[in-house]
Amino acid sequence: MxxxxxxxxxxxxxxxFSGNAYDSFSEVYAHYDFDQYFDSFDQFYSIYKEHNARLWIEYGNGNITKNELNRKRFFYPLQYVGVHDEDLAKSYSDDFFELIPTKSKxxxxxxxxxxxxxxxxxxxxxxxxxxxxxxxxxxxxxxxxxxxxxxxxxxxxxxxxxxxxxxxxxxxxxxxxxxxxxxxxxxxxxxxxxxxxxxxxxxxxxxxxxxxxxxxxxxxxxxxxxxxxx
The missing domain is CATH 3.40.50.1000 (HAD superfamily/HAD-like)
Known part of the structure; x- marks a missing residue:
């Protein structure tokens, strides 16, 4: 060999990851009733993904820490639609991180x-x-x-x-x-x-x-x- x-x-x-993340975000989105802030789940997820990709590049280049990466990527979609609630962002990020590693796809x-x-x-x-x-x-x-x-x-x-x-x-x-x-x-x-x-x-x-x-x-x-x- x-x-x-x-x-x-x-x-x-x-x-x-793509499939499991989509499923996890969809569940968390529904749990927090994010329809009150976003037109649809797809709007929320597209906002998240675009900004998340940029932040991962910054993280990979050593420009931001792991904690900064996680805080910014979960808070950004809410900020984008005018919701400046960091506690809400922290709660849904905690739930996401608890949920996604249970996915098996x-x-x-x-x-x-x-x-x-x-x-x-x-x-x-x-x-x-x-x-x-x-x-x-x-x-x-x-x-x-x-x-x-x-x-x-x-x-x-x-x-x-x-x-x-x-x-x-x-x-x-x-x-x-x-x-x-x-x-x-x-x-x-x-x-x-x-x-x-x-x-x-x-x-x-x-x-x-x-x-x-x-x-x-x-x-x-x-x-x-x-x-x-x-």
Missing amino acids: MYKSIFFDLDDTLWD LLPYAKEILEYLSGKYRLFILSNGFRELQFRKMTSAGINHYFEKVILSEDIQIHKPNPEIFYFALSATQSILSDSLMVGDSWEADIAGAKGVNMDQMFFNYSGMEELSFKPTYTIKSLKDILSIL
Whole structure:
């Protein structure tokens, strides 16, 4: 086998973050009767997602702290519609964080692929997600037992795509760079990050991204495609 260690991103690579987040926000929106503030759930969620994406870039670049990220991203949609109630924002963010890790939706073929790879390769998670959530997500989805170790950006306060987190992951798992593969859906964090340390990459391009700045080692559009590669 060409590889011995396979590093997986978690959110939107294996665990369906987009779907689980949508479901969680929908439930919290209904619980707090946010129709009194927003025209619809879709309006609320589109406001949240757009601002959240910008804040995660700031967080990844080290410009804001984790606490600032969470405070700003949950408060912003309410501010946008003229509701300046920070206690309300804190309450619904607390409920969201309690709810989302209980969701178990995975990307199609995730369990089948992990079962196929298990025993053939050493499997690890390499994620920028929060420690208090990632382990609960994996347990809820029933995939935690496939992985020898979970490496999180919070372990060293450095985020993908910074080379240091990849070197840390290799060291922490006693993996060799030439025997390792990074699998992820984020072009910048997972694929460009891995290439930056000369680690082979598998780009899970389910969104159909077309303009790529380089050709990754592998590109897949479904996790099922892994069967014909590994």
